[in-house]
Amino acid sequence: MKNVMGIINVSRRDELLKDLTSLRCIASVPFGGRYRLIDFVLSGMVNSGIYNVGVFTLNKYRSLMDHLGFGKEWDLNRKRDGLFILPPPIHYPFGYYRGDLQNFFSHIDYFHRSTQEYVIITGSNIVCNINFNEAFQAHQESGADITVLYKEIAEQEEKNFEQCRRIVTGDDGQVLDMEDKPGRLKSNKVLMEMFIMKKSLFIEIIENSNKMEYSNLIRDGLIQNVNRLNIFGFHYAGYLGIINSVKNFYKHSMDLLKREVWQELFYKPGLIYTKVKDEPPTKYLEQARVTNSLISNGCLIEGRVENSILSRGVKVHRGACITNSIVMQRNEIGKNARIENTILDKEALVSEGKELIGTPGQPLLMGKKSIT
Amino acid sequence: MKNVMGIINVSRRDELLKDLTSLRCIASVPFGGRYRLIDFVLSGMVNSGIYNVGVFTLNKYRSLMDHLGFGKEWDLNRKRDGLFILPPPIHYPFGYYRGDLQNFFSHIDYFHRSTQEYVIITGSNIVCNINFNEAFQAHQESGADITVLYKEIAEQEEKNFEQCRRIVTGDDGQVLDMEDKPGRLKSNKVLMEMFIMKKSLFIEIIENSNKMEYSNLIRDGLIQNVNRLNIFGFHYAGYLGIINSVKNFYKHSMDLLKREVWQELFYKPGLIYTKVKDEPPTKYLEQARVTNSLISNGCLIEGRVENSILSRGVKVHRGACITNSIVMQRNEIGKNARIENTILDKEALVSEGKELIGTPGQPLLMGKKSIT
């Protein structure tokens, strides 16, 4: 895959995750205990042998920059190619932002300068462990102009993909229809927002759109071209989450507590990399009682944890009880506190005896650094 | 100086440098062949033993980020403390930006979190080679609330400091008056925009200003407090340039061609660090004729260069003649071209036989990637 460059397009629709994205962009939302959402597609690219990755950001990207650094953890701290974080070059005139194609256009130099012949463009909120080699090979063999990745979902999964675009493909794999807003197409094929094409075609789409004042890659670059270009679908069979609501954030998080999901998503076909921290192993004290949970390093656990995910450095004091919850970094849960169906953002403090109770359908979301 | 944190405040007044700052902030304007303006104060801090430096930026800071990286060249790639680049956290509501104190306020956490007791705040466009130890010692001995650094300039230097604020000090060193806009005070004491104070006082100024809707550190934080606080001046005796016009950019650049300025500014008391590039040594071919010039690495010189500064990777073809000019990175000067009193921004191409002629008082400024 030396001949492919990766583009991660950090979506602006971050209002979807409410408080989780009030101070950060969607790409840097914590997920799975120690990761950020972007880690999954980024590690997939690196594991596929892609060594030139551009991350296009728009706003609230400080925590993302801090997380990615110079790409050392992904082995992308390279002299040639490597990792590029590409924020809008100049602030847009008074909030006038037309869409992702405009942002690509403002960095068109980056595409010209890169030596790779192909691009893979993906979103930043896609939870999966993917090796792109198979899709890339399919792209080359089909002779398609564009290959889009999709997943056929089972009926019981529909709820997790409510906000996702659907596509219709023909028997030969050709994409016949693609919806702009979810709801029009009755299809179980979910568009993953991962596209493979020649860099020259991608540049053409960007430059044309700029001339026409079009602005959105999927709507104006792809959907409008469904009949003009040869667009093929490639079916991705692995575990998939597209995080675009607090509800499906919670659901996909809870999926990690299925042993087979944990084993697939974090290990196969490659490892998921993330920024490391100097945390010691987690320590279980006398009274600890932890079952069916995912526990990151640096925790000190004296209480009960059940069906929950703990990020790094969480303290659970004696008698505290955490069930069906997601507890992010450096939270401290006081004695005898009770946390149920709750998402606790970073560095919150829950005092002794306090109760935070949500419902499985409507988990309680507590903001960063909240004190209760 | 372990007990001091450094703050570099990247000014927004970048219109002053015209085309040189059309795509970059003032801190990352190339200077002295291979440096950027910020290198001088940043290296000064590091050479003084300051290991926690925050760079507050506002816009057009991509090239600055790229230049600073994680601070490796300044030995600031540290696990604790180190280099922090602090852009505005959220885009200001439709361009409403009130001043630097607002930006400091939005990162007030950074100040609280830092363990140092003192701060040194400086601008980013100050060319000097300074060790802050002496000023810091003076600050502690005087018992001042704030120490401001200034320089007494000779009459013939006046032209280079036209845009700079002046101060008046008493015999004991106390600052009696400080002007907001240049012109009011008849004094040869130029304010360097370098301040030392306790971090607690700095936080107080920031927080008060926020309450009062004040916005500018010098105007609202210092000048308004000249009578309330104990402000002392510390005289800096070394070479100084405050770059705030194309004219004085040119003049201070030309100063580097004085041997004693070169020796002081780049070597004493410490080295100036910058991002390194993998350029070979410069090669002088048969026809080269280079006098009184500053030549960076990676140049290939076949022509004549006189009283000029060449950045890295410049090619000077046979018969070309460069006089009294500043030629930035990766320019190519075609055969028999003539460049006089000109500032050529990066990656420009001057074709064979072309002439670019400015005057010493009004140097010609050619933009980045221009082709002539």
Place this chain on the structure above:
Amino acid sequence: MIQKKCVAMLLAGGAGKRLGILTRDMAKPAVPFGGKYRIIDFTLSNCTNSGIYAAGVLTQYQPLILNSHIGTGIPWDLDRKNGGVSILPPYVQQGEKGKWYEGTANAIFQNIYFIERYNPEYVLVISGDHIYKMDYSLMLEYHEEKGADATIAVIEVPWGEANRFGIMNTGEDGSIIEFEEKPSKPKNNLASMGVYIFTWPVLKKYLYKDNDNPKSSSDFGKDIIPLMLKENSRLYAYPFRGYWKDVGTIESLWEANMDLLSDQPELDLYDRNWRIYSVNPNRPPHFMGPSAHVHHSMVNEGCMILGTIHHSVLFTGVYVGEGSEIKDSIIMSNVKIGSNVKIERAIIGEGAVIEDHCQIASDAKNPEIILLKGEITIPENSIVKSTIVSLRDLQVNREEQSLA
């Protein structure tokens, strides 16, 4: 090279023979410890936490793992433009044959040129194979206050054990009057921790003296310190309070791991102001299965636990199957333990595979710690009662059982 006030020299060449197979492929300072660390992480972290940013690590025995662990010192923030950490293997000089390091003092002697590059006032000499947290900058202050030629850190040991240590007999002002190596009748219970600060010109003089003495074993404890005492150098003892352990034997290594598991351990790994740094593996949070039961234990990333863990230390990526019980044990990285396995008082080497229904526990009458070689597979239903160094041992073990 900019002058450094104090340079640290870490002795990391030890073969650690008494650690048996644990040190077959790596030097003692590289032996894994505490679920995530290697032993040398403690001294390296002490250096950086004490503000000592110039260090030489003297290697000789099986250095590959140590070298790749240390690299340029990034995990310990010791990648510095000036100073940082340098690995110092033995080498060949012009016109000479190569010389291996013949003793601790000889190792320093051969690297005088390295120390001189920093032109330091003081040199800190420490062993890379002790477990403790210590602020060397306080000891350095003490050394300067006393105007000492050498300062030796000492720790109070139980009187009954004093005969196992190098004991310092001190005057009221802390000056060392006498040094006795493993005295049969100790006059004092202040044991040397093997942490020395020397005033560099003085040490240099004694290194040359020692080198000129063909009978010397060139050891700090046996030769340099006694000689300095004899010649009335100013030697002081610096009293240290806190946790300190030489993990030179299987038993002490096991004990030191177990020490971490009490609710309030003397050695606190969770203090954010004195972090122990190490290379961080990139593995997912560990997974506690529905039937997991873990207490009094430390568990690192990437583990999947379906069984019961009591009072044990689990390194990265360990799998423990259902119905298995692990007690008082140390399980190193990437060990796979099947279902219904019992392990007690054992150290299981990296990458070992223990199939279902195995029992690894020594007889009550013979309570040695069982050591299991890494990268070995113990087949189903095996009963292991003593240390397994190779698959042949397993055979022997099994035959003994069938005979019994």
Place this chain on the structure above:
Amino acid sequence: MIQKKCVAMLLAGGAGKRLGILTRDMAKPAVPFGGKYRIIDFTLSNCTNSGIYAAGVLTQYQPLILNSHIGTGIPWDLDRKNGGVSILPPYVQQGEKGKWYEGTANAIFQNIYFIERYNPEYVLVISGDHIYKMDYSLMLEYHEEKGADATIAVIEVPWGEANRFGIMNTGEDGSIIEFEEKPSKPKNNLASMGVYIFTWPVLKKYLYKDNDNPKSSSDFGKDIIPLMLKENSRLYAYPFRGYWKDVGTIESLWEANMDLLSDQPELDLYDRNWRIYSVNPNRPPHFMGPSAHVHHSMVNEGCMILGTIHHSVLFTGVYVGEGSEIKDSIIMSNVKIGSNVKIERAIIGEGAVIEDHCQIASDAKNPEIILLKGEITIPENSIVKSTIVSLRDLQVNREEQSLA
């Protein structure tokens, strides 16, 4: 450890005796070259430019400068999560005495375990002390196409000089029929460049064979290749065109530097597609004074030139005073040259100081390259006509003059 197709092993233990004082404190691959580089930069850059990201550097002789130069390989982009560059000094194994590397093949033999970690198909064996730019990936393709056991890169040398090299006699398909070390009557002019690609299992077999032979000198050229030929292994010659130089003597080192100075040198350092990487010093642009006159020369950062430089290479931070003339010389880092000094056909070592009015040039009748030790001060008005290794030599030199 992820599998690597090809691992590079750089032999960097050479003492480089014929380079005299230049290699007193550093191994030959660490000798400065070309105004900015060290010799090993060329092979390390070749590796990274050829896409070979796993390399071992075998060191033994005076490795400190080499080690701190290479670090974790950041300048060559060889700091990799998997692979990257590892420095491999000799070491002690459990229960054994330490063994120094006894020959090039023995050095590889002692590091078989290192190579096996990558489980490679091929191993590239190269010397860290040759100057050339070569795409090893093309040679690897050739090796695979031929299905060779070993491929040796060869370069055409003038027939008259063929007797100074190891000469390959090849068949029409490039297969090697015969190898002659310095043949008195060469049948061919294809000289071995000391660049080998081996199919790893085959090499491993021969390394063991060689190790079992107590009479072997364990050298690739003298032992391994002849043995493979004898046993009918598939050996091929890979023809290389371009610049290649073994800088084993003062003369060849000087020549290789001078080769860079022609207007169109065979070895192009300015090609952005095949960069030679090195550690970058952080020094200001060099300063050409009003009276400077420089041509046919290379000058690095931090220099201040007030005199005349003709056909010379100046490293970092050199000062040349007014009225001085430097010709056909190599001036290493931080040399200070006063006013009205004349230097011709000389190599001036790092940090030397040459005071005003000195003359450093050999007699016309005796045109050897003068070598001047680093960190030495040549007093005013000295006349130096031959190599100066110590201040005593200078004395002798002066006495000779006064006698003359």
